Amino acid sequence: MQVSMTVNGEAVTRDIEPRVLLVHFIRENLGLTGTHWGCDTSNCGTCVVLMDGQPVKSCTVLAAMADGHDIRTVEGLVVGGALDPVQQGFMEEHGLQCGFCTPGMMLTARALLDRNPHPDDSEIRQAISGQICRCTGYATIVRSVQWAAAHPAVTDTAADGAGTGESNSEEVTA
Amino acid sequence: MQIPAPFDYERASDVANALALLERHGPESRAIAGGHSLLPMMKLRLARPEWLIDINDLAELDFIRREGDQLCVGALTRHTALLESTEVAGLFPIVRDAELVIADPVVRNRGTIGGSLCQADPAEDLSTVCDVLRAKAVIRGPGGERIVPMSDFHRGPYETAVAQNELLCEIRFTIRPRSGSAYEKVERRVGDWAVVAAGAAVVLSADGTIEEAAVGLTSVGLDGTVGEAEAVLRGQQPQEDLFVEAARIAAAACHPVDDQRGPVDYKRHLADELTRRVLRRACVRATGAEEG
Numbered sequence: 001m002q003v004s005m006t007v008n009g010e011a012v013t014r015d016i017e018p019r020v021l022l023v024h025f026i027r028e029n030l031g032l033t034g035t036h037w038g039c040d041t042s043n044c045g046t047c048v049v050l051m052d053g054q055p056v057k058s059c060t061v062l063a064a065m066a067d068g069h070d071i072r073t074v075e076g077l078v079v080g081g082a083l084d085p086v087q088q089g090f091m092e093e094h095g096l097q098c099g100f101c102t103p104g105m106m107l108t109a110r111a112l113l114d115r116n117p118h119p120d121d122s123e124i125r126q127a128i129s130g131q132i133c134r135c136t137g138y139a140t141i142v143r144s145v146q147w148a149a150a151h152p153a154v155t156d157t158a159a160d161g162a163g164t165g166e167s168n169s170e171e172v173t174a
Numbered sequence: 175m176q177i178p179a180p181f182d183y184e185r186a187s188d189v190a191n192a193l194a195l196l197e198r199h200g201p202e203s204r205a206i207a208g209g210h211s212l213l214p215m216m217k218l219r220l221a222r223p224e225w226l227i228d229i230n231d232l233a234e235l236d237f238i239r240r241e242g243d244q245l246c247v248g249a250l251t252r253h254t255a256l257l258e259s260t261e262v263a264g265l266f267p268i269v270r271d272a273e274l275v276i277a278d279p280v281v282r283n284r285g286t287i288g289g290s291l292c293q294a295d296p297a298e299d300l301s302t303v304c305d306v307l308r309a310k311a312v313i314r315g316p317g318g319e320r321i322v323p324m325s326d327f328h329r330g331p332y333e334t335a336v337a338q339n340e341l342l343c344e345i346r347f348t349i350r351p352r353s354g355s356a357y358e359k360v361e362r363r364v365g366d367w368a369v370v371a372a373g374a375a376v377v378l379s380a381d382g383t384i385e386e387a388a389v390g391l392t393s394v395g396l397d398g399t400v401g402e403a404e405a406v407l408r409g410q411q412p413q414e415d416l417f418v419e420a421a422r423i424a425a426a427a428c429h430p431v432d433d434q435r436g437p438v439d440y441k442r443h444l445a446d447e448l449t450r451r452v453l454r455r456a457c458v459r460a461t462g463a464e465e466g
Contacts, residue, residue, distance in 0.1 A: 018183035040176040055280045130278025
């Protein structure tokens with residue numbers, strides 16, 4: 001079957017088998033290997049991508065289900081050659097060691113900050129609670145997200161709108 | 175690498191179209207919403223549908239609205255929406271209690287209430303929640319619409335009253351004054367299935383006695399709610415001795431099995447302790463004395 005979607009702002013169309021999972025579509029059909037493929041059971045969260053601005057585990061979404069939707073992967077965090085504050089924060093605060101969980105962590109962090117620009121530590125921990133860091137670097141991951149919150153990109157709002165075509169910033173937090 | 179067996183895929187445009195597709199493609203076709211129950215089953219080849227009918231575009235099934243004394247929740251409502259609804263939290267705090275401990279925030283962005291109920295996993299939290307709230311399921315099929323109480327909805331593990339050519343469309347909860355509800359779960363780690371969980375709902379009469387009560391347990395082999403415990407509660411003033419007695423009965427009535435989540439004695443202990451806690455909390459909430 002044919003699927004079409006927007007990935008990091010770019011329209012893509014491919015012929016695939018209906019059983020292809022979004023994570024494999026992104027990695028193998030599109031060659032975007034920044035999205036990692038981990039546990040395969042929607043537990044580890046390294047495969048998280050943003051679908052219409054919301055974090056989803058791409059190992060448990062069919063590529064067919066993403067047809068017509070807007071997908072943002074870790075490659076899409078860079079806007080105009082500038083790192084997203086979340087990426088910068090992971091550098092500044094040593095938010096990664098082996099780096100395996102990092103793409104999922106950063107996208108969940110991006111989605112959190114889009115909705116809640118100044119989360120407290122418990123809100124960050126709650127947001128990433130579906131993701132596992134095997135180096136147990138949670139403390140530094142939380143600090144990295146806090147760094148990003150404290151250093152929003154000057155063009156953050158504009159860049160987000162342009163980068164994803166969708167922004168969830170209007171959604172109400174609990 | 176876990177990949178489902180081959181299947182064909184079609185996306186439904188509305189409920190009528192979904193029903194037509196389920197009818198056309200026959201017994202080996204299944205509706206898929208969030209996919210967080212069905213896709214894992216398909217990856218493990220425990221489910222091998224030949225057709226998947228994607229109902230994610232059925233916006234008509236994505237709603238939370240009040241109609242008279244009913245709170246109506248569309249089957250396609252995501253866990254996140256249920257968790258974030260202040261109306262749901264105010265009327266049925268048990269739903270928020272449960273949603274906070276269902277999987278994790280990212281999974282909750284996809285999973286739906288309808289999918290959870292139709293999967294009918296014995297360890298599934300919303301089944302217990304709907305049981306104790308005496309919810310009704312609105313099911314549509316080729317013959318039209320029918321309304322099924324939760325007591326008839328569950329037919330056993332992974333089996334429900336929804337036929338292959340039907341679709342669960344809506345869940346209805348009756349809003350009662352002086353009511354309270356609560357849910358508590360013990361899990362091995364955040365986001366896991368319950369070792370044991372308990373849910374309770376009560377309605378108090380004007381003089382403060384318990385007019386109606388419902389007690390349910392998750393993951394311990396119980397069909398529906400615990401009638402004997404409910405009978406003991408009815409007509410009594412809510413107090414600790416009563417909760418202890420009802421919890422003892424509930425713990426004795428369930429059928430836990432020894433597995434990787436714990437031995438039978440431990441699970442029975444949890445059933446007892448958790449039932450006391452949720453009864454206590456449900457009664458406090460019914461008096462309006464709690465945070466809300």
